[in-house]
Each structure stands twice: as structure tokens, then as C-alpha cells.
Amino acid sequence: MLSICALAVNLRPMTIDERGDVVGRAVLDFGVVILAAGASSRMGKPKLLLPWGVTSVLGHLIGQWKALRAGQIAAVWATGDQAVSVELDRLGFPKVNRVVNPTPERGMFSSIQCAARWSGWNAQLTHWAIVLGDQPHLRRETLRALLDFAGAQSNQVCQPSRLGRPRHPVVVPKTVFVELKDSRAATLKEFLQPLPSGAALCELDDPGLDFDVDTPADYEQALRLFLETPH
Numbered sequence: 001m002l003s004i005c006a007l008a009v010n011l012r013p014m015t016i017d018e019r020g021d022v023v024g025r026a027v028l029d030f031g032v033v034i035l036a037a038g039a040s041s042r043m044g045k046p047k048l049l050l051p052w053g054v055t056s057v058l059g060h061l062i063g064q065w066k067a068l069r070a071g072q073i074a075a076v077w078a079t080g081d082q083a084v085s086v087e088l089d090r091l092g093f094p095k096v097n098r099v100v101n102p103t104p105e106r107g108m109f110s111s112i113q114c115a116a117r118w119s120g121w122n123a124q125l126t127h128w129a130i131v132l133g134d135q136p137h138l139r140r141e142t143l144r145a146l147l148d149f150a151g152a153q154s155n156q157v158c159q160p161s162r163l164g165r166p167r168h169p170v171v172v173p174k175t176v177f178v179e180l181k182d183s184r185a186a187t188l189k190e191f192l193q194p195l196p197s198g199a200a201l202c203e204l205d206d207p208g209l210d211f212d213v214d215t216p217a218d219y220e221q222a223l224r225l226f227l228e229t230p231h
């Protein structure tokens with residue numbers, strides 16, 4: 001059962017210097033798992049390679065989490081997916097931070113487990129943000145607020161919520177992240193449900209939390225609704 005944590009979180013604008021970096025330090029030593037192994041069957045083309053601003057959706061996600069001072073970013077991609085591999089090359093994304101999912105047909109949770117089993121994570125990381133590939137439109141201040149919230153609830157899984165409904169991305173502490181690799185759950189939701197402490201929900205007023213970019217129509221709508229202001 002998910003429990004709503006009583007901590008009040010206020011969205012606040014962040015100061016960005018000319019290089020696009022966040023001024024100040026991150027609350028958490030956190031890693032980021034970007035899930036880039038999906039088939040994008042409803043989109044009809046790889047959604048992570050779609051244009052977003054001055055780059056691709058994938059490039060935007062990587063840049064966004066760099067600006068939030070992630071300690072390490074790893075991209076989970078499907079074995080043999082040359083299109084994503086070429087895009088990661090174009091973006092200059094380090095090969096050492098690419099995690100291969102040999103069985104992406106098993107779904108999103110298989111990619112999460114590949115990331116949890118990966119031996120390349122920096123030892124000092126204490127938390128991981130599990131990031132979907134279809135939410136490039138989330139406000140940066142939403143993600144900053146979630147990280148601040150997770151820092152105050154350091155032993156719990158934390159999720160943003162809107163109108164009381166859990167949303168993504170999910171931030172998990174190391175004690176939970178290591179349990180993912182051997183879980184017999186079929187989905188992340190199934191994995192989270194029996195956790196003794198549940199998940200703390202960070203209620204945020206970001207309409208983008210209710211929106212996923214799954215179809216061409218979703219993508220066109222996202223461009224209209226969310227790309228007019230910086231994210």
C-alpha cells in the first residue's frame with residue numbers, strides 16, 4: 001500500500017549557469033537509469049530518437065539529469081538496436097555507461113533488473129532514479145523537488161504524485177535497488193507493493209506527470225503543450 005508522506009514540498013525555480021548546469025550541490029549521491037530498450041511499437045518509430053528542442057528525446061533526458069548533478073547516468077538499451085547505439089555515439093555518451101538488455105521483449109522491468117545487476121555503478125551512489133523514455137516534458141523543477149524529497153526520506157522509495165496517484169520517475173535507495181536484481185516480480189509496481197515501508201509520495205502540481213508520449217498524436221501534443229517553456 002502506498003503511503004503519502006506528510007513532508008511539504010514546494011516547487012522552486014532553479015538557477016542555471018550558462019553551461020546549463022545546476023548551481024549548487026545535489027542533495028543525494030544518485031545514479032540515473034534511463035530506460036531506452038523499449039520497442040516504441042505504438043509510436044511506430046523509436047521515440048527516444050524523436051526531436052526534442054535542439055536535440056533528441058534521449059539527448060534531452062541525458063542533459064536534464066546531468067544538469068541535476070547526477071553522480072552517474074546509465075542508459076539501458078536493447079541488444080542489436082543500432083539506432084539507439086548510433087544516437088548514443090552522436091551524443092558522446094560513454095560506452096562504459098551503456099547497459100545491454102539481451103531480452104527487451106520481457107518488458108520494462110527486465111531493463112530495470114539489468115541495471116540493478118550491472119557491475120559498473122559507482123560505489124558511492126546511495127540512490128537511483130529510474131527514468132522512463134517517454135517523459136521528456138517533465139519540468140526540471142519537478143525532478144529537483146523529487147530529489148529534495150527523496151533526500152529527506154532517504155530510506156524510502158519515493159515517487160512523484162499528482163492528485164494522489166503515483167507517477168514516474170521512481171527514486172529508490174540502495175537497499176531496495178540491490179533487491180531488484182533477483183526479484184521474481186513481473187513489473188516495478190508489483191515489486192514495490194509488498195515493501196514494508198511502502199513508497200513515499202511527493203505531491204506535485206505538474207500536469208506533465210499525467211502525460212506519456214506513446215503515440216504520434218501524443219508526441220505532437222507534447223510539443224505543443226510542453227516545449228514552449230524550458231524543461
